[in-house]
Amino acid sequence: MNDSWKLYLHYLGISIRAQMQYRASFVMMTIGFFFTTVIEFLGIWAMFARFGSLQGWSLAEIALFYSVINMAFALTEMFARGLDTFPNLVKSGDFDRLLLRPRSTLLQVLGSEVSLMRLGRILQALPIMLWGAHTVGVVWSPGKALLLIGATAGGTCLFVGLFLLQASMSFWTIESLEIANILTHGGTQTAQYPLDIYRPWFRIFFTFVVPLACANILPLNVILQRPGATPLLGALSPCLGLLFLGVAMLAWGQGVRRYCSTGS
Amino acid sequence: MKGYLALIGARFRVLLQYRAAAAAGIGTQLFFGLIRVMIFQAFYRSSAHPQPMSYVDIVTYIWLGQAMLGLLPWNLDSDVQNMLRSGNVSYELVRPLDLYWHWYCRAFAMRVAPTLLRSVPVIALAMLFLGMQTPPSLASGLGWLLTTCGAVVLNCAFMMLVTVSLFWTLTGEGIQRAVLPLVYVFSGMLLPLAFWPAWMQPLLHFLPFRGMMDLPFRVYLGQVAPLQAVPEFGIQLLWTAAFIVAGRTLLARGTRRLVAQGG
Amino acid sequence: MAHIVVENLVKTFEVAERQAGMWGAVRGLVKRTHRTVQALDGVSFELQAGELVGYIGPNGAGKSTTVKTLAGILVPTSGRCEVLGRVPWKERTAHVKQLGVVFGQRTQLWWDLPVVESLELLRDIYGVTAVRYKAMLAELTERLSLGDLLDTPVRQLSLGQRMRCDLAASLLHEPPILFLDEPTIGLDAVSKLAVREFVQHLNRERGVTVILTTHDMDDIEALCTRVIVIGGGRILSDGTLDALRDRVTREHWLILDLEDETLELEDPDAEILRRDGRRVTLRFDPARVPTALLISRLTARYPVRDLFVQNPPIEEIIARLYREQAA
Structure with missing residues (x-):
């Protein structure tokens, strides 16, 4: 186990050094990622400029929802980039090479690429988070700070799980399945706003099936001290993300087994 | 001309093979549309301020956007991209076709084939179950078709310009990264252009991007009069011509450079 | 001792068929037909420790299916397969530690990095001790004349240089069994000879069991005492080169x-x-x-x-x- 971490760090170092070979491109892309998501927030800002408020939520409060989910998504894209490009690995046959090495395939896929340029997106979410928290006037306590970190971590686990499910699908079909984007990109879109603005069936789906709520209202209601917030549920919510990741790992194992029986 | 038509046909067939991708695409589009409709609905419920568009119009606008999303030049032809990156583009130069039009045809097929396949079911479902309206008059509908054609040629010409910038790989990738968000914002995909603050409107009106999406949709909704659609179509064509000239010039310079490098 | 035992190996695949033409493409949206392909149809052979065997056949004959099965990345439909007493696909990690695999068509080195960094990563992947790594690297560097190449990024290497580095990468963990898939494809004459000489050395001096699949018959004539010919998923001939000649003509x-x-x-x-x-x-x-x-x-x-x-x-x-x- 310990040994696996050491190997992962080795992969990490290699991936970063490889990206630094193209420094100019790296800087450009990082800036690009920064702006791509800043624009999203501009859109939200424009809506608030027109409408004033959203079912009792202010722009500053939305800023917290926006930054938590975007940070979780950016962290996922950064560390699980290998899963994102996984269909290519299967198509080109290079997945065989990973199977020929005496290590977990998942470790090797995750190690294959760490996309540092996603820092641009994280860097963009951070000031929005700070601005939001400041403007709302959150009274910070160690528990709340921990919960905010937990919400981001839970969201990251959830997205890694979704990426993993998406990657596992390429064991069954070589066609790139956009449908998975519903849950990853669509999930990010959805959870930029509090889930309670959506219709009930939609809210239930993102609470119990794909538990996006673990990086949305469950913890943030507690942090923002909304009426009806349940601290215990909030505190436990990051575990939902972890649980989801566990389920996704089972699917992955199943996929690898299938790959070995069809050979494609 | 026959060669180019054959090319488009071949690309259509390749793209049609991905049936699961098409089905998934329809599902994705519906889902994203639903999120957007729900967000707008929540906003409209929260405020009694008069808005630049009625809620009913917004819903139609959103579903049109989901149906026509594939026409927007938000990604490049990955085959051409790889070719440029690996330097294999030299092989393309040997073919007896004009490289610009060859790639333009590929871009055309890439934009139109999946959109044809996806837009029909998306619009049908949206009209039946999701609150999308028909155009107020036949004239508006025809105006929409006309300006949609304008949008297609404009989008392909613009996509070609971005593609060709990849000849200068380093800056090219940066340009691509920078330009695609511009399309996203200024075409009306992120937000119907009317919702941006008033001081931005002259800029939005001047830029070519509104011709890619916002314009045809407003013609559809009757917010731009059917007769007005004809001069607007002319503006779309003017921008298309400008992009084609710029793209061809850059392509010529790019290939010259390539030949000079012997790569 | 038999290193590799293969008995009555069978593998069938399901392949989706595509119809021709525009109409076919549209119809394919709705319904797709499948067809069964028999990749291996009862393949049996045994390899003793230290053998160097050529495994040849036209494309689609079942060559790579066999090799993939032996490597543990493909589970056969039926039949028995044991490599060093293990069933390859049942104990993947333990099994692949005993294997070196080289694909001539693709590299296992990291494209943008100096060769030595790839080797160091492989050292950690295979858990090679520092002492053994140092000794192996020294030996491989000398045998394959890697000296100047180690610090060069892989993308700057010529095909021949890259192949030498790939050979080194596959042998750091001192596998007793080596699979070579088209190791000389696209190489210039000098590099081909270097690769052949090195493989011969591995086999003769270190007793490595080698399975060589190739289309280059010069490789076979230079290296292999035994040749297995496969066609249509069956073994057509198995024996020395001379015996094969005698059989055919x-x-x-x-x-x-x-x-x-x-x-x-x-x-x-x-x-x-x-x-x-x-x-x-x-x-x-x-x-x-x-x-x-x-x-x-x-x-x-x-x-x-x-x-x-x-x-x-x-x-x-x-x-x-x-x-x-x-x-």
Whole structure:
């Protein structure tokens, strides 16, 4: 186990050094990622400029929802980039090479690429988070700070799980399945706003099936001290993300087994 | 001309093979549309301020956007991209076709084939179950078709310009990264252009991007009069011509450079 | 001791079929037909420790299916397969530690990094101790003359250099079994010889068991004592090169350089295979006409400047074997 971490760090170092070979491109892309998501927030800002408020939520409060989910998504894209490009690995046959090495395939896929340029997106979410928290006037306590970190971590686990499910699908079909984007990109879109603005069936789906709520209202209601917030549920919510990741790992194992029986 | 038509046909067939991708695409589009409709609905419920568009119009606008999303030049032809990156583009130069039009045809097929396949079911479902309206008059509908054609040629010409910038790989990738968000914002995909603050409107009106999406949709909704659609179509064509000239010039310079490098 | 045992291996695949034309593409949206492909149809062989075996066959014959099964990345439909006493696909990690695999067509090195960084990562992947790594690296560097290459990014290497580095990468963990898939494809003559020499050294001096799949018959002739030929998912022939020759044809080729290129040549026991100006290639069966007799008969009747006798090239043998099989 310990040994696996050491190997992962080795992969990490290699991936970063490889990206630094193209420094100019790296800087450009990082800036690009920064702006791509800043624009999203501009859109939200424009809506608030027109409408004033959203079912009792202010722009500053939305800023917290926006930054938590975007940070979780950016962290996922950064560390699980290998899963994102996984269909290519299967198509080109290079997945065989990973199977020929005496290590977990998942470790090797995750190690294959760490996309540092996603820092641009994280860097963009951070000031929005700070601005939001400041403007709302959150009274910070160690528990709340921990919960905010937990919400981001839970969201990251959830997205890694979704990426993993998406990657596992390429064991069954070589066609790139956009449908998975519903849950990853669509999930990010959805959870930029509090889930309670959506219709009930939609809210239930993102609470119990794909538990996006673990990086949305469950913890943030507690942090923002909304009426009806349940601290215990909030505190436990990051575990939902972890649980989801566990389920996704089972699917992955199943996929690898299938790959070995069809050979494609 | 026959060669180019054959090319488009071949690309259509390749793209049609991905049936699961098409089905998934329809599902994705519906889902994203639903999120957007729900967000707008929540906003409209929260405020009694008069808005630049009625809620009913917004819903139609959103579903049109989901149906026509594939026409927007938000990604490049990955085959051409790889070719440029690996330097294999030299092989393309040997073919007896004009490289610009060859790639333009590929871009055309890439934009139109999946959109044809996806837009029909998306619009049908949206009209039946999701609150999308028909155009107020036949004239508006025809105006929409006309300006949609304008949008297609404009989008392909613009996509070609971005593609060709990849000849200068380093800056090219940066340009691509920078330009695609511009399309996203200024075409009306992120937000119907009317919702941006008033001081931005002259800029939005001047830029070519509104011709890619916002314009045809407003013609559809009757917010731009059917007769007005004809001069607007002319503006779309003017921008298309400008992009084609710029793209061809850059392509010529790019290939010259390539030949000079012997790569 | 048998290193590798394969018994009655069968593998079938389901392949989706595509219809032609625009209408076919549209119809394919709705319904797709499948067809079963028999990749392996009862393949059996055994390999002893230290053997160097050529495994050859045309594309689609079942070569890579066999190799993938042996490597543990493909589970067969039925049949038995054991490598060093293990069932490959059942204990993947323990099994692949005993394997070195080289694909000539693709590299396992990290494209943008100096070779040595890839090797260090592989050291950690295979859990090679620092002491063994140092010793192996030194030996491989010397044997494969990697000296200057180690600090070069892989993308800057020539194909031959890259192949040498890939060989080193596959051997750091000192596997007792090595799979080579087209190791000389696309290489220049000098690199080909270097690769062959190195493989021979591994096999003879270190006792590594080697399975070599290739289309390059020179590789086979230079390296392999035993050749397994596969076609249509079945083993067509298994044995020494000579035995294979004997099985397919006993004919010899006599090549004559005549004085005059217009000369017409004829013999009742020999058949003209081809004629290139002065040079004539004849084939004959030494059982019907002794070589010495044929030569003396021809040199007596025709003005011959030079001559030599050879076996038909191995390509020819293999091609005939397939033709026979297909007929």
